[in-house]
Amino acid sequence: MHELSIAMNIIEIAEEEAKKSxxxxxxxxxxxVGKLSGVVYEALDFxxxxxxKNTMxxxxxxxxxxxxxxxxxxKCLHHFQLENLYEVCPECKHPLCSIIQGKELKINSLLVD
Ligand SMILES: [Zn+2]
Incomplete structure (x- = not known):
């Protein structure tokens, strides 16, 4: 399961950061988690x-x-929302676009005690 290894990775990074402080x-x-990151939100949550369990x-x-x-x-520099990686520009139907946001998978903040 892809999401489980991602979850463990996140925990590892978080624990390392916490130990540092x-x-x-x-x-x-x-x-x-970006919509285009390929991570299934519900699966990652689960x-x-x-x-x-048994971690910090x-x-x-x-x-x-x-x-x-x-x-x-x-081509036309139109900004648009991308639901998947294969969408074309809604204005000019050009197939190539540059992704600005949505592929991220990162820790935004961490609160330790
Ligand atoms: Zn376009």
């Missing part, structure tokens, strides 16, 4: 709930922010 536990963690995040509040896909057309 001498914290004993993680109170809350805020993640940003995987995290399982994976945090066991009692942490987990917030996952979903980021919309945003792109700019390389």
């Amino acid at each position: 001498g914290a004993k536990k993680i109170v809350s963690i805020e993640l940003a 995987a995290l709930q399982e994976a945090i 995040l066991e009692k942490a509040e987990i917030m996952i922010n979903q980021l919309e896909g945003k792109a700019v057309c390389l």
Whole structure:
């Protein structure tokens, strides 16, 4: 399961950060997951709930922010929302665009104690 390894990766990074600041536990963690990152939001949420057991995040509040896909057309420079990677520009139907937002998978903030 793809999302489980991502969840474990996130936990690893979070614990490392927390240990660096001498914290004993993680109170809350805020993640940003782009719609175009290929990560299934519900699956990641579920995987995290399982994976945090017996870690510093066991009692942490987990917030996952979903980021919309945003792109700019390389031909007409029109900005538009991208639901998937294969969409064409809604203005000029040009198939190539540059993705501005939506492929992220990162830790936005971490609150330790
Ligand atoms: Zn266009």
